[in-house]
Amino acid sequence: MPAPLHHGPRHWVNYHGTESADLGDLIELCNSRESGGRAVLREVADDVLSLLRKASAEGARVRPLGAGWSPSPIAIAQGGWLVETRRINRCFGLDADDVAPGTDPSRLMLVQAGATVDEVNDCAEELGLSLRTGGASNGQTWAGACATGTHGSVLGAGGIQDHVRALQVVTPSGVFWVEPHQPVMSPAFVAQTGSTIFRDDDVFAACLVAVGAMGFVTAMVIECVPLFMVRNIQKRARITRDDIASLSRGDFGAFSQRYALDEPPHFLQVILNPFAPFSKDALLRLLYLRDFDSAIPPPPRPLTGAGYDALTLIGKAMAGVDLFRADILQLAMRAGYAVQRDIDDPEAIATWGNTTEPHNPIANLFNGSVTLQRSDLDRAFDPLIDAFLSGGGGTVVTLRFMKRAAGLLAPARFADNVVIDFDGPRSDVSHRSYRAVVARLDAMGIRFTRHWGKTNDLDAARVASDYGDDYRRFRIAQRRLLADPADIAVFRSDPLVHLGLID
Incomplete structure (x- = not known):
């Protein structure tokens, strides 16, 4: 296979133009040309192992890049080596010989770490499968989305990392196949990938949302569900304070009956105007499960699905505006849902893969969120909105709902979660408003977590407090996999040290 490409020292800027680093080297991994997944994994892992050992010998720091x-600066190591994974993006189906006895391979896929969510969706559909959940966008790499705890958007599921059943992880000490205590893949499969089996429930749980602190993930085995479709309803509607109480109780059926269909939704998103959450229209999106029908052509992606997140809708419309008022923000929201698909419209039905979309880089974006126990939404809502407005009210407020997600450091750590996003223009107003929300929740004694990949104002003390015993288990698991202190040193970065995720 082609050797990794070394592009040398350079100034690097992330996708949205919000963070940058002066690198010692930008390295691009090249993929194996082998036809079988086992050989592909072996060759790529060997290249990564060589890079990590060279970095260890030279005292360089390495960060994988999706x-x-x-x-956020989570992917950055100033002066270090940034290793791009986008070319290692192949997906493979699995057979009975690949898996451990008692494991059904029919819903499993072997996914290289650099495959984007969009590419994984496409591969899954070719195999007659669907992902259970995902975020609004599809341009992230699969491993990167898992590593930062990208939240899902389905009422009955957790995060995107919940799909993962096994991982190939490379450290300077070797190539490891990390699984829970219960075997997933056959010993022959693991051996032929060039990996050493490492079965440990806590190490596996730590690797699911590793934030780049558990080694270099090169591939994963993920579990999907049979291919399904969703019916999409997107509309503007004026909700009430009672609706917030209903959502807090998890009475999604009643909400759906009032604003859309008389059936339980699969996905529910509410985008609110914080200046007037009950006297101005909210943007509602509800998805409903439907059986797969090959006769239904995929609709244009801008008109369907769980996409059109608040960032896409509002970011560019409001960029550069520091003082938002209800009417101005409402105009931007109307532009976002210029096309409505209400219950009287023809059905807009698509596969789950068609519910996600890319959005263009937005240099002036602000991303912030909090995740709290869904039952706290009712008492937190009014104080939270008041706090947000006290900072200036930088953008819209989005509510999404999900179950507890897998992983020791998964932000969605409550049995039932509400994820509250504050995504919009990058300005002092947006950040000040977000900080005011965090301070108000703390003052009320409401537990919450924050997204690893967004602006979050976290530090080591707060991470340890938020995650408690799971944080302690994470650090112990880290020392099991990265047993040699020299291995830890390779993955050290200022952001990870600041978060208390690495020494």
Whole structure:
């Protein structure tokens, strides 16, 4: 296979133009040309192992790079080596010989770390499968989305990392096949990938949302579900304070019955105007499960699905505006849902893969979110909105709902979660408003977490407090996999040290 490409020292800027680094080297991994997944994994892992050992010998720090999607500096190691994974993006189906006895391979896929969510969706559909959940966008690499705990958007599922059943992880000490205690893949499969089996429930749980602190992930085995479709309803509607209480109780059926269909939704998103959440229209999106029908052609992606996140809708429309008022923001929201698909419209039905979309780089974006226990939404909502407005009210407020997600450091750590996003223009107003929300929740004694890949104002003390015993288990698991202190040193970066995720 072609050797990794070394592009030398350079100034690097992330996808959205919000963070940058002066690198010692920008290295691009090239993929194996082998036809079988086992050989492909072996060759790529060997290249990564050589790079990590060279870095260790030279005292260099290494950070894997997916799509560079995160607005935060989580992927950066100033002066270090940034290793691009986008070319290692192949997906493979699996057979009975590949898996451990008792494991059904029919819903499993072997995914290289650099494959984007969009590419994984396409591969899954070719195999007659669907992802259970995902975020609004599809340009992130699969491994990067898992590593930062990208939240899902489905009422009955957790995060995107919940799909993962096994991982290939490379450290300077070797290539490891990390699984839970219960075997997933056959010993022969693992051996032929050039990996050493490492079965440990906590190490596996730590690797699911590793934030780049558990080694270099090169591939994953993920579990999907049979291919399905969703019916999309997107509309503007004026909700009430009672609706917030209903959502807090998890009465999604009642909300759906009032604004859309008389059936339980699969996905529910509410984008609110914080200046007037009950006297101005909110943007509603609800998806409903439907059986797969090959006769239904995929509709244009801008008109369907769980996409059109608040960032896409509002970011460019409001960029550069520091003082937002209800009417101005409402005009931007109307432009976002210029096309409505209400219950009287023809059905807009597509596969789950067609519910996600890319969005263009937005240099002036602000990304922030909090995740709290869904039952706290009712008492937190009014104080949260008041706090947000006290900072100037930088953008819209988005509500999405999900179950507890897998992984020791998964932000969605409650049994039932509401993810509250504050995504919009990058300005002092946006950040000040977000900080005011965090301070108000703390003052009320409401537990919450923050997204690893977004602006979050976290530090080591707060991470340890937010994650408690799971943080302690994460650090112990880290020392099991990265047993040699020299291995830890290779993956050290200022952001990870600041977060208390690495020494």
